[in-house]
Amino acid sequence: MKVSRRDLLIGSAGVTAGLIFTPVPWKLLGDVSIWTQNWPWIPQPSQGPVETKQSVCTLCAAGCGLRVRMAEGWPVGVSGVGTNPVTKGALCPLGFGAHQLNWHPRRLHEVRHRGRTSSWDEAQGALEKACAEGPVAIVDGRPGRAASSVLEGFAAKHGGNYRVALSSESRALGPYAAWSGVAASRLGYDLENAQTVVSFGTPLLDGWGTPGRFTRMWSEKAAGASDPELRLIQIEAALSRTAARAWRWVAIREGSDAALAAGIARVLREERLVAAKGPLPQMSMEEAAAQSGLTGQAIRELAHTIAEKRPALVITPEANPAIAALNVLLGAVGAPGGIVVRNKKALEHIALEANSNSYRALVIDSSVPWDLVPRSNVEVFRFAAWDGGGNAGDWLLPAPGFLEELTDVPTAPTSATETYGIAMNLLAQPAETKSAAQLLGKIDSTLPDIEKLIHTRCEQLFQAKLGTIHAEQPVAVAKFESAKKLEERLRNGAVWIDDSRHANSVRCAMKEWPAATRVLPAADWGAAWEAPVLPALAEKLYKESNLRDAPARREA
Ligand code: SF4
Numbered sequence: 057m058k059v060s061r062r063d064l065l066i067g068s069a070g071v072t073a074g075l076i077f078t079p080v081p082w083k084l085l086g087d088v089s090i091w092t093q094n095w096p097w098i099p100q101p102s103q104g105p106v107e108t109k110q111s112v113c114t115l116c117a118a119g120c121g122l123r124v125r126m127a128e129g130w131p132v133g134v135s136g137v138g139t140n141p142v143t144k145g146a147l148c149p150l151g152f153g154a155h156q157l158n159w160h161p162r163r164l165h166e167v168r169h170r171g172r173t174s175s176w177d178e179a180q181g182a183l184e185k186a187c188a189e190g191p192v193a194i195v196d197g198r199p200g201r202a203a204s205s206v207l208e209g210f211a212a213k214h215g216g217n218y219r220v221a222l223s224s225e226s227r228a229l230g231p232y233a234a235w236s237g238v239a240a241s242r243l244g245y246d247l248e249n250a251q252t253v254v255s256f257g258t259p260l261l262d263g264w265g266t267p268g269r270f271t272r273m274w275s276e277k278a279a280g281a282s283d284p285e286l287r288l289i290q291i292e293a294a295l296s297r298t299a300a301r302a303w304r305w306v307a308i309r310e311g312s313d314a315a316l317a318a319g320i321a322r323v324l325r326e327e328r329l330v331a332a333k334g335p336l337p338q339m340s341m342e343e344a345a346a347q348s349g350l351t352g353q354a355i356r357e358l359a360h361t362i363a364e365k366r367p368a369l370v371i372t373p374e375a376n377p378a379i380a381a382l383n384v385l386l387g388a389v390g391a392p393g394g395i396v397v398r399n400k401k402a403l404e405h406i407a408l409e410a411n412s413n414s415y416r417a418l419v420i421d422s423s424v425p426w427d428l429v430p431r432s433n434v435e436v437f438r439f440a441a442w443d444g445g446g447n448a449g450d451w452l453l454p455a456p457g458f459l460e461e462l463t464d465v466p467t468a469p470t471s472a473t474e475t476y477g478i479a480m481n482l483l484a485q486p487a488e489t490k491s492a493a494q495l496l497g498k499i500d501s502t503l504p505d506i507e508k509l510i511h512t513r514c515e516q517l518f519q520a521k522l523g524t525i526h527a528e529q530p531v532a533v534a535k536f537e538s539a540k541k542l543e544e545r546l547r548n549g550a551v552w553i554d555d556s557r558h559a560n561s562v563r564c565a566m567k568e569w570p571a572a573t574r575v576l577p578a579a580d581w582g583a584a585w586e587a588p589v590l591p592a593l594a595e596k597l598y599k600e601s602n603l604r605d606a607p608a609r610r611e612a
Pocket of ligand 1: 115116117118120147148150152267
């Protein structure tokens with residue numbers, strides 16, 4: 057049986073996240089019959105006391121609140137945390153079955169070098185040699201963690217470069233960063249205050265962003281209403297799940313998004329529906345209509361509808377300047393209900409170069425999605441908890457799995473506010489595993505310790521006295537008597553939210569209307585994906601769910 061990622065997301069009724077940036081490999085699992093044998097690889101815990109721990113899911117950058125049922129010290133069930141103000145109890149299918157992942161047959165248990173069994177000593181020796189011979193790029197999939205500071209610190213001290221593998225959601229904010237000079241890592245979508253969301257093929261109700269955030273908002277503010285408080289206009293060639301549930305679905309020709317954006321921009325400017333001045337697209341209305349398959353009148357009406365109920369926010373699934381420019385026209389950049397600056401201090405991250413041949417070696421952290429296969433001939437040290445198949449690197453280094461590592465969880469990429477959580481190592485880390493930070497720490501013992509970095513961050517939160525700690529009851533940081541108490545609360549699964557509103561204006565200097573660029577369609581992340589490494593429970597949910605739309609409906 058083939059299971060596409062999109063199928064799985066659909067099967068979960070939309071309570072899903074941007075799994076594209078999960079480190080769990082989503083590639084082929086050759087023998088799918090394994091799923092029909094009662095999953096013998098999952099051990100049965102003996103009878104014993106059951107306790108519940110609260111934590112944060114670390115399988116992707118969304119950082120959903122988790123409740124983990126433990127029997128005899130083993131996780132036997134996972135559910136969402138209703139008091140988490142961001143995810144509000146939602147988890148994606150992967151999260152629901154994540155407690156089974158550590159026993160998955162694709163779990164890595166040994167160091168491998170070009171297909172043969174090796175050892176940590178050999179891997180360390182090879183990495184030390186590489187560092188001595190030339191610059192090494194350390195690639196992080198989830199910047200901003202305490203572990204990221206270790207990776208960054210190592211690169212800085214050893215003549216290397218710290219690079220990030222950004223999610224599509226983070227990349228989509230890139231054009232605003234280029235026009236404003238504000239780093240994309242400081243930007244987020246203020247969905248909560250938008251009144252019209254115009255999605256150019258972004259799967260907002262079908263797996264985008266943090267689970268529970270947009271889907272809950274949509275069901276509270278809009279579901280079933282003919283003139284809802286929140287309007288979602290889905291512009292997409294196919295009747296996706298998001299398109300089917302949106303307030304309006306605008307069906308256009310495949311690949312004509314930029315042309316339609318140009319047509320909308322013309323109407324907004326020429327009919328003075330927006331105050332903004334600035335460049336106009338060169339494309340005529342006739343051309344926009346011809347390319348998109350809509351009439352000029354339909355484009356005109358669409359522009360009026362977008363301008364009618366504001367704040368209006370345009371969202372694209374990938375970096376697409378020719379569409380993102382609409383947000384500049386609509387005055388949505390740096391404004392409530394638009395693209396907001398959520399953090400004054402975050403640093404700009406440099407993405408891994410498309411061609412990384414100039415490095416002597418690459419060290420790829422386990423937070424980097426398996427699908428990132430560098431286009432280079434250099435030596436690759438790839439950390440991962442699960443083997444996603446294919447040729448992922450010269451060195452395959454077994455990393456800690458689900459809940460086996462203490463880590464902090466910084467703000468999710470699309471969030472409008474800063475958040476911070478701590479995921480405890482509820483399970484002992486297997487002796488045969490090491491994280492990238494642990495191996496680099498063995499090579500250079502002067503690197504900071506993750507535990508100490510987390511203490512420091514909690515101390516800083518305590519000193520700043522801003523925001524609220526959300527557990528069963530929210531408590532203002534200013535009410536905590538010590539940093540230790542605050543950290544304790546976070547270690548028990550609470551989440552810190554910066555609920556102070558920042559009024560950070562952003563000036564976008566767009567000299568000319570951006571040319572249309574070919575952007576990989578969002579469907580790509582689902583289409584080419586077959587049977588993934590899934591926990592058994594997620595597979596069962598998928599098989600037994602009748603929520604999956606008929607293919608004809610999805611591909612209409
Ligand atoms: S439950 Fe949340 S954090 Fe965990 S993999 Fe799913 S979306 Fe990501």
